Amino acid sequence: MNGNHNLRNGILWGLGFVLMIAALYMVFAYVPTEKHGGIVQRIFYFHVPVAWVSFLAFFVTFIYSILYLWKRETKWDAVACASAEVGVIFTTLVLITGPIWAKPAWGIWWTWDARLTTSLVLWLIYVAYLLVRGLTGEPSRAARYGAVIGIVGFIDVPIVFLTVNLWRTQHPTTIIFEGGLTSPMLATLMVCIVAFTVLYIVLIIQSAGLKNLEAEIRRLRIMKAE
Amino acid sequence: MKAFSKIFVIFWKDMLTEVRTREIIISVLVFALLVLVIFSFAFGTGAEVTELAAPGILWVALTFGGVIGLNRTFAVEKENSRLEGLMLCPVDRAVIYWGKLAGSFTFMLAVAVVVTPIFLALFNLPVFLPRLALVIVLALIGFAAVGTLFSALAVNTRARDIMLPILFLPVVVPVIVSAVKATAPVLAGSPWGEMSTWLQIMAAFDIIYLVAATLVFEFVIEE
Numbered sequence: 001m002n003g004n005h006n007l008r009n010g011i012l013w014g015l016g017f018v019l020m021i022a023a024l025y026m027v028f029a030y031v032p033t034e035k036h037g038g039i040v041q042r043i044f045y046f047h048v049p050v051a052w053v054s055f056l057a058f059f060v061t062f063i064y065s066i067l068y069l070w071k072r073e074t075k076w077d078a079v080a081c082a083s084a085e086v087g088v089i090f091t092t093l094v095l096i097t098g099p100i101w102a103k104p105a106w107g108i109w110w111t112w113d114a115r116l117t118t119s120l121v122l123w124l125i126y127v128a129y130l131l132v133r134g135l136t137g138e139p140s141r142a143a144r145y146g147a148v149i150g151i152v153g154f155i156d157v158p159i160v161f162l163t164v165n166l167w168r169t170q171h172p173t174t175i176i177f178e179g180g181l182t183s184p185m186l187a188t189l190m191v192c193i194v195a196f197t198v199l200y201i202v203l204i205i206q207s208a209g210l211k212n213l214e215a216e217i218r219r220l221r222i223m224k225a226e
Numbered sequence: 227m228k229a230f231s232k233i234f235v236i237f238w239k240d241m242l243t244e245v246r247t248r249e250i251i252i253s254v255l256v257f258a259l260l261v262l263v264i265f266s267f268a269f270g271t272g273a274e275v276t277e278l279a280a281p282g283i284l285w286v287a288l289t290f291g292g293v294i295g296l297n298r299t300f301a302v303e304k305e306n307s308r309l310e311g312l313m314l315c316p317v318d319r320a321v322i323y324w325g326k327l328a329g330s331f332t333f334m335l336a337v338a339v340v341v342t343p344i345f346l347a348l349f350n351l352p353v354f355l356p357r358l359a360l361v362i363v364l365a366l367i368g369f370a371a372v373g374t375l376f377s378a379l380a381v382n383t384r385a386r387d388i389m390l391p392i393l394f395l396p397v398v399v400p401v402i403v404s405a406v407k408a409t410a411p412v413l414a415g416s417p418w419g420e421m422s423t424w425l426q427i428m429a430a431f432d433i434i435y436l437v438a439a440t441l442v443f444e445f446v447i448e449e
Contacts, residue, residue, distance in 0.1 A: 069442070069445055121396050121399050124395075124396035125396045125397060127392075128389075128392045128393045128396065131389070131392060132379070132380075132383055132389060132393065135383040135384045135385050135389065136382065136383045136384075137384070141382065144445050144446070144448070145379050145382075145383070145446070147445065148375070148379065148442045148445055148446055149379075149393065151438070151442060152372075152375065152397065152435075152438055152439065152442065153397060155434060155435075155438055156396075156397050156399075156400070159400045159427070159430070159431055159434070160399055160400055162400075162427070163399070163400040163403050163404060163427055164399075164403065166423060166427075167403050167407065
């Protein structure tokens with residue numbers, strides 16, 4: 001790690017911290033309570049950014065998986081794997097915050113709507129991704145398998161969404177935004193989205209850096225053994 | 227040799243092995259029938275159940291049977307280093323994929339050809355439904371396309387028997403949903419219009435995954 005990296009990480013950490021505090025202030029103090037949704041509607045400002053980050057994370061895994069299979073450099077795989085890990089955690093948060101909000105808002109924990117079902121299927125695909133990586137002994141093979149699942153799994157997202165949309169259509173957005181988004185709400189949402197995206201980038205840099213160090217240690221161990 | 231005849235050689239090898247060992251088709255068939263029977267006990271077989279649950283029961287049986295069969299197609303190659311032999315063949319990796327895919331598809335089709343009429347009889351439905359054949363062929367191509375790729379991958383992991391279903395089932399969700407939705411109008415004797423969307427989704431899924439898996443298969447079995 002050189003000085004440039006440390007400076008960049010310091011800026012990102014600082015920016016993430018400031019944005020998170022700002023997001024908390026806006027969600028709990030600044031933004032007015034939505035007329036129809038009531039106080040529980042504020043979970044929206046966490047739920048939507050977290051959902052956005054999870055889709056972003058799986059897209060990043062998809063791109064870096066292609067890069068890895070093409071270039072065969074461990075650093076691409078480190079990012080792909082780190083992004084999938086963060087994606088699974090964020091999808092888990094989506095699947096937890098969703099029902100917490102759905103119960104008071106719609107009176108039900110779960111509905112087989114296109115968004116919910118796609119999130120659930122995505123979660124299952126990337127949990128399988130992590131399981132395969134964990135259960136494949138050799139690191140280079142685990143990286144290849146991960147890349148293949150990262151590509152094939154991501155292609156499924158639009159197909160699952162389309163299929164489930166035709167299968168069950170209960171569109172939640174119209175229920176949530178009866179009055180549309182007022183400008184303080186939109187501003188709060190934007191700050192939250194940026195804050196969580198910065199958090200995602202910080203987590204990826206840390207996790208991928210750790211994986212690169214692990215790969216380096218493995219390489220040195222092999223060198224020493226020889 | 228042209229690519230097609232090379233694919234056929236690998237496919238034919240699997241057929242001969244199956245004829246001589248009878249390892250896959252019979253056991254998968256019995257398993258799929260058991261799934262049908264257990265579901266019939268679980269839900270009953272009245273007319274209202276048939277309308278609601280019958281398409282789902284058929285597809286659970288064919289999907290679970292399919293996973294077990296797909297698991298075997300590469301598991302047998304692990305014995306006696308047969309996979310290494312296959313990889314030493316002077317052919318493109320995509321050829322191996324298509325050969326194994328043709329084999330898996332044929333096994334699943336053979337199972338479906340027996341299981342489906344028995345299912346229709348058990349639920350007192352008309353036994354001759356040619357439109358159902360189209361649904362089954364489209365769905366099984368999708369299963370084979372995804373399953374052959376993942377089965378080659380799963381055999382090299384620890385806990386390999388559970389790995390294939392965990393990988394395979396979420397990815398084929400669109401096929402399962404479409405197959406169930408396309409089967410319902412066939413069983414009810416409704417017109418083509420109600421099933422055309424689902425047939426299109428399955429055809430699109432098949433094409434997308436046949437292309438994608440052909441491209442990435444070489445990365446699964448290299449070394």
